[in-house]
Amino acid sequence: MREGEMTAIVEQHSIKKISNWKDKKSKMWIIVKMIHLAAFKTIRMxxxxxxxxRESKIYCPITQLKIAQFLIKIHKKK
Incomplete structure (x- = not known):
């Protein structure tokens, strides 16, 4: 998964393609789309x-766990 191709699920469960998830104006990138159901861990944030x-869950494959932690770290800095 490359930057600019991050897929996010917003609260209304609609799927949006975020062109630049590092953009400060875009706050919808923080919920990561499910990719491998069997390999999921849940992160509350x-x-x-x-x-x-608002409180939400990020559903994140174990292989993508570090990406989710990185997104949370970036978000906390803003």
């Missing part, structure tokens, strides 16, 4: 969209 605090 809270995030902000339009100044509302």
């Amino acid at each position: 809270s995030y902000t969209i339009l100044n509302e605090k």
Whole structure:
């Protein structure tokens, strides 16, 4: 999965292709699309969209676990 090809699932469960998930204006990249159901771990995190605090789960394959942790780390810095 390369930068710019990250697929995200927004709260309404619609799938959006995020062209640049590092963009500060884009807050929807933080939920990672499920790829391999059998290999999933769940990460709980809270995030902000339009100044509302929400809690959500990131469903992340074990092979993608470090990517999700990286996304969370980036988000906490903003």
